[in-house]
Amino acid sequence: MSKKRGLSLEEKREKMLQIFYESQDFFLLKELEKLGPKKGVITQSVKDVVQSLVDDDLVSKDKIGTSVYFWSLPSCAGNQLRNVRRKLESDLQSSKKRFTELVDQCNELKKGREESDEREEALAELKAIELKYNELKEEMGQYADNDPAAFEAMKKAIEVAHGAANRWTDNIFTLRQWCSNNFPEAKEQLEHMYKEVGITDDFDYVELSPAIPLRAVGDQMLERQFSNGIM
Numbered sequence: 001m002s003k004k005r006g007l008s009l010e011e012k013r014e015k016m017l018q019i020f021y022e023s024q025d026f027f028l029l030k031e032l033e034k035l036g037p038k039k040g041v042i043t044q045s046v047k048d049v050v051q052s053l054v055d056d057d058l059v060s061k062d063k064i065g066t067s068v069y070f071w072s073l074p075s076c077a078g079n080q081l082r083n084v085r086r087k088l089e090s091d092l093q094s095s096k097k098r099f100t101e102l103v104d105q106c107n108e109l110k111k112g113r114e115e116s117d118e119r120e121e122a123l124a125e126l127k128a129i130e131l132k133y134n135e136l137k138e139e140m141g142q143y144a145d146n147d148p149a150a151f152e153a154m155k156k157a158i159e160v161a162h163g164a165a166n167r168w169t170d171n172i173f174t175l176r177q178w179c180s181n182n183f184p185e186a187k188e189q190l191e192h193m194y195k196e197v198g199i200t201d202d203f204d205y206v207e208l209s210p211a212i213p214l215r216a217v218g219d220q221m222l223e224r225q226f227s228n229g230i231m
Helices: 009-023 029-039 043-055 074-110 117-142 148-182 184-196 214-227
Strands: 060-064 067-071
Touching: 009 029, 009 043, 029 043, 029 067, 148 184
Parallel strands: none
Antiparallel strands: 060 067
């Protein structure tokens, strides 16, 4: 013989509701767990099934003293179902109204957008403008290095680096003088060490070249473009 099919969740809910409707009484959970198997609902699933009925307002639950009681009357279930029906009908009417509004908006948006030669020409012109805009935007990106703000920021960064380099140069000169004063007998060894670390005879402060005017940079770029036949 084939194995008997178990009850679905909805079937279990119906069986548990029958217990409430037939008795119209109040039950503790442990009482329901004893009555459930008589309706084909195993004890282990009674708690979850009853809780699902409570969540859907088909079964009432209340704590009296230290005990929790469950109950449900056919009249209460009928009222609850009627309330659900009224809400669904209200939602349906609201959805229909919203649908009508959206259809009207769609029809309004279509006005003036009918297919025509003028519309096709306008769309083609718009596309050409967008292409030109993208070309100009890409071209501007090529000159980003000559942006006045970027140029000024770079200039300030160079000034800071120049100041820091010369401060270290001061420190090196001071250290060399200190070593000469305190270790005169090690002059040759010190000179050899200086050369090994890159401090040669021509070691001196860094001189900062005057900044090239931004306009001059632009003129140089234009000259290169003319010479290359770009313009």
